[in-house]
Amino acid sequence: MQLKNFIESPCGLRYMLDQLDLQSGFARRWLLDSSFMTRGEDIVGTYDVLHRFTEFVYQVEPLFINTLNHKLCGLKDIRTTIKNLHGNSVLDDIELFEVKHLALLATEVKALLKQHGMDGVVEIPPMDEVISILDPDGMRIATFYIYDSYSDQLKALRIQMRQHPEQQEELLLQANKLEDGVRADLSRKLHPFAVSIENAQLALARIDVNLAKALQMKQMGLTFPVLSNDGTTRYEAMFHPQVKEALAQRGREFQPVDITFGEQPTLITGANMGGKTVVLKTLTLCQLLFQFGFGIPAAAAQIAVKDEIHFCIGDEQSVEKGLSSFAAEMKNIDAVIQASRMEKKILALIDEPARTTNPTEGAALVTALLQVLADKDMSLVMTTHYDIEPGKARCLRVKGFENGEMNYQLVEVQDGEVPHEALNIAESLGIDSEWINTARNLLETCP
Amino acid sequence: MDCEGALSVFTATSGNHCVQGVPFINDILRYDSLSIVGLEKNTGKTECLKYVLERLPVETKRIAVTSIGIDGETVDQVTRTQKPEIVLREGMYFGTSEAHYRQRRLVSELIDVSDESTSLGRVVTARAITGGKILLSGPSSASSLRRWMGEMQHRLNIDLIVIDGALSRMSSASPAVSQSMILATGAAYSANINTLVSKTAHVVDLVNLDLTTERNVTQLMPLEKGVWFIDKEGGLHSLDTMTSLSRDIHFEGMDDCETLYVAGALVDGFLEKVRQNKRLRQAELVVRDFTKVFVTPQQFRLFIKAGGRIRVLQKSKLIAVTVNPTSPSGYVLDSDTLCGRLSEAIGLPVYDLIKNQQ
Structure with a gap:
């Protein structure tokens, strides 16, 4: 490639x-x-x-x-x-x-x-x-x-x-x-x-x-990565240059993220707008930059070499190809499973799989995916909103809302329990109160 | 057919209005660039270029020649009449396509091969070591031509760049490209002398549109699209319509409009709306340059008669108008009558270069 x-x-x-x-x-x-x-x-x-x-x-x-x-x-x-x-x-x-x-x-x-x-x-x-x-x-x-x-x-x-x-x-x-x-x-x-x-x-x-490349490193504050020998990839203060620039133009600052993952599956949960997708994008970007010899957007980086990178994100382009978003996503993830059966070192980054279907089947699909991929010789980082049994996966969670501000840092948690912050976040966005309050009442009456 | 002046046999008598000798060469040297534009094929554009190149002081000035687009076929693609190669003199610089460079009939030193490609290959820049013939075909767009000209001026210290302009593509004569221009017209444009004079005079009127105030130039030059106006206090306002081509243009809240600026093309419909608006027709109507004016002579005249004023941000100096009284179909207008009538209509000297050379 x-x-x-x-x-x-x-x-x-x-x-x-x-x-x-x-x-x-x-x-x-x-x-x-x-x-x-x-x-x-x-x-x-x-x-x-x-x-x-x-x-x-x-x-x-x-x-x-x-x-x-x-x-x-x-x-x-x-x-x-x-x-x-x-x-x-x-x-x-x-x-x-x-x-x-x-x-x-x-x-x-x-x-x-x-x-x-x-x-x-x-x-x-x-x-x-x-x-x-x-x-x-x-x-x-x-x-x-x-x-x-x-x-x-x-x-x-x-x-x-x-x-x-x-x-x-x-x-x-x-x-x-x-x-x-x-x-x-x-x-x-x-x-x-x-x-x-x-x-x-x-x-x-x-x-x-x-x-x-050297001038870009100086200008964007990129770092030289260290080659990982034990399969562990570790980033300190990782950032996405494009998102950082877009935020800077609006007078806001990008909050860098620390993350470590190895060959054990990693499950990221967290509130909406918690930057989970940006984390996956940045991990993909960093891996590509590494294997094409560019500076890495982080304060420090230790990266394991991979044979293949699979970045699965619900993408709108699939509509143009005549596939429904669900079909396109299934095919992309299927490619990951097929590749995981080969003798190859794979990094798979999967953003909210099965999000467009009903929560019952969706959660089952995600739990099963984790189980199928857990024993394979690969690195998997996946985000989800579903409450699922993490099995062998390590769970990371976006800290989320603290004092009215989003904290994008990732913390390790023992289970994959997803935060229930959607209503609070929607409220902070100024969404219609009749709608939000009705939803809140519904949750209280039928837990 | 209106036969005034038409179909007369070519006579060698020189009229009062046709100037002999080497008239406008000194005028050309006052500017750093010249485009020669023909209003139609076979209006004598190439003869005009030849005439100019033969007379420029190549010993004391660094001169470069190029063309815009593929206008250098040996045989005119449309009418199949012979199209002469350009004769360059020793020491002249030139820009042409790879294909035409390979067919050159002179000894020349290659200076540069550009990255930009035309349908005839990349544009090469060279200097004539001996005089000789070359087919010209330069950069294919006004912006790549401007880049080429910039290179020539800065890297090679060229004093004058002569551009063989594309036929009926006025963009090569835009003041954004060249400082001065020569307009070639003739029987090929219209065999009816009245029509020929009035159509040519209209183009000349547009080229000669006066410059707007320096303040307006500073304020309006950066605006490359849209319609804008400046009020009495000098405040700049944008009209919601993006171009003057839109059908629903409303001039509301513009009672204190002093200057109305059209950044893109100025067309009949827009001009008519302005004319019919009592307040606005007293304002100054500003366009970028004459190449942006696409109005018919009738609308233009009506506007001026109604007291309208059109001004430009950039202007090129019209050095001369040349005529070719012979049309490709063999039809010949009387040279003296044509020169006289045209000169009277435009208030500028008019030259029949082919006759002058005989």
Whole structure:
């Protein structure tokens, strides 16, 4: 799976990518094509590189970052040209220009990074020979044409052209033939460097991506995660950057949450509006960010690597697909059960399963789901409003309303008893009192 | 058919109104950008561009040329008449598509390949090492053209950018894009000299709409959509209608309206409503620029006659109007009569460049 497959996930990954200040479209494509890492050493290696870039971002002047970013802006997607070079085709002027432009850019970026001892962090292959092929006069300017110095004959023809404009058409024909010869010769000379040129392009994309990730870490206050060895995932002061930003715009503050879970199922209960869905969204987001090597929105994080992430949230898109919300949800959860029977490490985050059906069957479905998944080798975090028997599950509860304010913190409780705060919350929202009071009376008469 | 001036044989006598020599080149150099716009195909836009490029002082000024949209076919796609390539001079910068760059007939140095793609490939920027022919096809939208122009001015210190404007797409001549313009008209636009003169004069009237006050410019420039008015005290109010295209427009509570501003298109229906409102027609009606005015000459005249005033936030300098008296069907108007009549109607010199060159 690649990053682009997760971008529309309702956990808010797109926001993180939109907030990433990438300089080139090529780097963005490269990032979107990058793979979901499932090997601990790959993840650690990726964070090692990002670590160096983060230190660098804190060390150097913002002006220097601007200069570097300005250079990286010039990175173009020249994969077609590189493919032609690999395939031994004769490159045309535009393609030769692209190669020269990339070679000069790679050299300049390398020199800039070297000033801060960063040149070896992402290896940029040397481009000197490529440049000398395409810059015969040693001008070191990123422009290109078939220069006079490639061929004395060509040079003579061009002088003639200027002196006798009336013969231009005829002379141009002769010149074109000579130019074609030069292009063939240049392409032949460049062919052995095709791999280095390709690597230089990838290296620049990696630098762009790492620099953007490092700046995002600094700007959003993200942290480096620790790889968990015992299957336990632990977040301290975890937050959701998009929700945090939306709250900040309304002058409110996001209350960070601490949460730990392992391979024992975790059941989260709590009042409406208690942030249960946001917790699941954030857990999904953090796991994805971890396995694509981004900074983690928390004060501290220790995360276990997973092979698959399943985030099941009652989503409105299912209506467009012609499924009822219940059918769509059942199918999503079914996929979790099927996956849990494979030899895979799974993280499943399920938001209020079976919420759209009647409470009797709904509660039965949820209790059964917990039982079916409890013995599987997987991490499960689930929210519910139903009063159910937690079985082997660990129960967490949102603290809920305290002195008229919502406390979003999670506390461990012994049973899965759900709080009965819906009426109080509805009242605090200013909902019609006739309705609420009638409901209250009903509860009192038939408990 | 109204035959006044029509169907006359081309004569070589120069009329009082047709100016000879190199008339408006010095005017062009006062601005950083020029678009050449034709009111119709075959009104001589390309000839006009050729004329200008041949005479610009390329030795002392950095000059760049491009086109908007795919207007550079060797053969005119609609009428199948021959469409000449543009002749560039040594040292000129140009922007064209990849496809047309590959067909160039000059030696040129590549400076940039853009990320933005047109139907003919990406836009490449180059400098002519020798003179020669090139097909022009530049950025495909006004906003990408503006970006390209910005690059040229800032990175390459270009003094003057000449834009081969798209036919009947005035957006390339918008003052938001270029500071000055030349308008090409001719028998292809209308073979009836009366119609041709009045239709051209209407366009010229719009291009020449006066600028509004500086205070209004500052206040209204940031508003990119909607209909607004400014009261006597200078207070700015929005009308609920989002555009002037809406059918139910009510001018209520606007008794102290001094300035009425239409950010989008100004159309007949709206203009008529304003004209019929005694209070509002005394207010100043402001539009962004002339490319936003889509009213018929009749409505426009009625509005002006009723005492209405239309002003613009941005204006480009109309440097000249050129005519091509020959229509693609072979129909020829009398050059001198046409130049004379048109010049009289618009109060500006009018040039028949093809005749001037002969």
